[in-house]
Amino acid sequence: RDLAAFVAGLPKAELHLHLEGTLEPELKFALAARNGIQLAEKSVDEVKATYNFTDLTSFLAVYYPAMQVLQTAEDFFDLAWAYLLRAKQNGVVHAEMFFDPQAHTSRGVSFADVITGYRRAVVRAQSELGISAELILCFLRDFTAEHAMSTLMEALPYRHWIIGVGLDSDERGNPPAKFAEVFARAKREGFLTTMHCDIDQTGSIDHIRQVIEDIGADRIDHGTNIVEDPELVALAKGKGLGFTTCPLSNSFVTDQMKATEIVALLRAGVRVMVNSDDPAYFGGYVADNYVALAEQAGLDQTDLVRLAANSFDAAWLTPTRRAEYL
Ligand code: HPA
Ligand code: ZN
Numbered sequence: 001r002d003l004a005a006f007v008a009g010l011p012k013a014e015l016h017l018h019l020e021g022t023l024e025p026e027l028k029f030a031l032a033a034r035n036g037i038q039l040a041e042k043s044v045d046e047v048k049a050t051y052n053f054t055d056l057t058s059f060l061a062v063y064y065p066a067m068q069v070l071q072t073a074e075d076f077f078d079l080a081w082a083y084l085l086r087a088k089q090n091g092v093v094h095a096e097m098f099f100d101p102q103a104h105t106s107r108g109v110s111f112a113d114v115i116t117g118y119r120r121a122v123v124r125a126q127s128e129l130g131i132s133a134e135l136i137l138c139f140l141r142d143f144t145a146e147h148a149m150s151t152l153m154e155a156l157p158y159r160h161w162i163i164g165v166g167l168d169s170d171e172r173g174n175p176p177a178k179f180a181e182v183f184a185r186a187k188r189e190g191f192l193t194t195m196h197c198d199i200d201q202t203g204s205i206d207h208i209r210q211v212i213e214d215i216g217a218d219r220i221d222h223g224t225n226i227v228e229d230p231e232l233v234a235l236a237k238g239k240g241l242g243f244t245t246c247p248l249s250n251s252f253v254t255d256q257m258k259a260t261e262i263v264a265l266l267r268a269g270v271r272v273m274v275n276s277d278d279p280a281y282f283g284g285y286v287a288d289n290y291v292a293l294a295e296q297a298g299l300d301q302t303d304l305v306r307l308a309a310n311s312f313d314a315a316w317l318t319p320t321r322r323a324e325y326l
Contacts, residue, residue, distance in 0.1 A: 007290040010304060011325060013094040013311035014087060014275050014286050016221050016244035018138070018168070019076075019118065020067055020100055021278025022083040031069040031078070039069075051281055056198070056253045059281065060170060067103055076117025084125040084133060086279070090287040093131060093325065094315055098138045098166055102151055106143075111154045119161050134163040134316065136194065139182065141167050141174035148182045156189065163316050164192035166221065171199040176210040176217075183215050192316050194244070198222035200254045205229055212236060219244060219314060224261035233268055242271040242314025247293040248284045249277035259297040266306065273311040 025047040032039050041047045053059040070076060080097070087095055097118075104114050118135055125131040137155055139148035155162055165186045167179055176183075176195050183193050195217050197207045204225045211217045212235060219242040226232050226243070236243070243265060247257040265272040274293055276286045284292065290304060299307075312325040 003294060004287065004291055006301060007287045007294070007304060008089070008091050010091055010290075010308045011093045012091055012286065012290075012308040013096070013273075013315040013317075013325070014090075014092045015096045015219070015242065015273065015311060015315060016098070016246055016275035016277055017083070017095060017286075018098045018100065018278050019080055019083060020070070020103065021063065021282075022086075022280050023066055023069075023079060024082070024280045027079065027082055028066060028069050031071075031075050035069060035071045035075070037069055053252050053281075055200075057170060057172075059253055059278070063278065063281065064103055068107070070104065071109060073113040073117035073120075076114055077120045078117075080118050080121035081124065083279075084121055084129060084131055086285050088129045088131060090285050092286060094312070094317065095125075095131060095133045096136055096163065096316060097133060098136045098168065100138050100140060100168065101155070102140045102143055102147060105151070105154075111151075111158075115155075115158050115161060119158075122161070132317075132321070135161060136164045136166050137162050137191075138166040138168040139179060140169040141179065141196075142170040145178055145182055148179055149185065152182060152186055152189070159189065159191070162191065164194060164218070166193070167195040168221070171196065171204075171207065175207055176215050180215060183217070187216075193217040194219035194221055196221040197225070198253075200225070205232070208232065212239070212241065218242075218316070222246065222250075224250075224258045224265065227261045227264050233265070233270060237268060237270050240271060240313070242273070242310070244275050244314070245272055246275050246277035246282075247289050247296070248279075248282045251292075252282045257293065257296055259293055262293060263297045263299070263303075266303065266310075271310045271314045273307050273314060 025044040122133040250258045279285045
């Protein structure tokens with residue numbers, strides 16, 4: 001298809017991608033075998049049959065248990081490397097990748113094994129694929145603020161390998177304000193900041209407002225509900241805030257892609273772009289997400305080029321590096 005070829009050939013940055021969400025069933029079986037782990041499912045089809053999510057909670061209930069196969073630094077390397085190979089095929093030239101250390105340290109895997117495995121893939125991506133990759137440490141918002149703070153302290157020896165911090169997992173009852181102190185400390189330590197705001201119910205606009213007005217994060221992950229409040233949209237636009245939207249993910253964990261909201265932000269001149277979130281679970285990598293949105297919303301090539309340009313504008317690149325892509 002013309003559209004798919006155009007999208008794949010369009011250089012782009014991916015800014016909303018959970019490394020643990022790139023665990024394909026085939027790799028899951030391979031790592032289970034290598035680590036002597038018995039899985040409940042017997043085939044790839046059986047694994048995929050469990051991917052019938054209706055909301056974020058039902059997704060997370062599959063996402064976390066799958067991580068048990070990730071045990072050694074080599075496993076984390078293999079996971080990130082497999083994603084980066086796919087990213088290359090998708091036209092990604094820069095990737096800022098989330099990882100969830102608490103999902104591993106809480107089951108006895110060391111922070112050092114997680115980060116050294118991922119870091120090796122980052123270094124290799126630059127030399128062998130020409131992809132600049134960065135790591136963003138995400139705190140699990142359904143854990144305590146104290147646990148997040150101690151994870152931040154654990155990360156400090158590796159700060160030169162981590163560009164920023166984020167906030168993910170179950171948002172209900174876990175507002176941005178819960179982590180105000182952790183994010184203030186992270187900023188003082190020199191990390192850039194982003195937070196997920198993706199609950200699809202009344203009240204999410206309040207989380208977006210907290211991120212913009214109280215936390216002062218550099219980006220918002222998802223955050224498309226901001227369209228409910230035109231004044232907040234104007235504020236976000238004025239600040240040049242990036243919104244890392246994920247159409248296919250939205251159609252899994254809500255009842256739709258949120259194409260209307262994404263396109264409204266695009267037309268309003270907000271720095272919105274397209275990402276894959278958890279591609280192994282949501283049926284497509286980043287190019288598939290551009291195609292799905294374009295088909296749903298009737299976008300033309302100019303719109304797609306704008307989305308890709310926004311991905312570099314919102315990326316945490318130096319001005320010199322950004323200029324290479326724009
Ligand atoms: N939302 C919240 N937490 C997550 C997600 C997501 O899309 N993916 C992985 N952890
Ligand atoms: Zn996400």
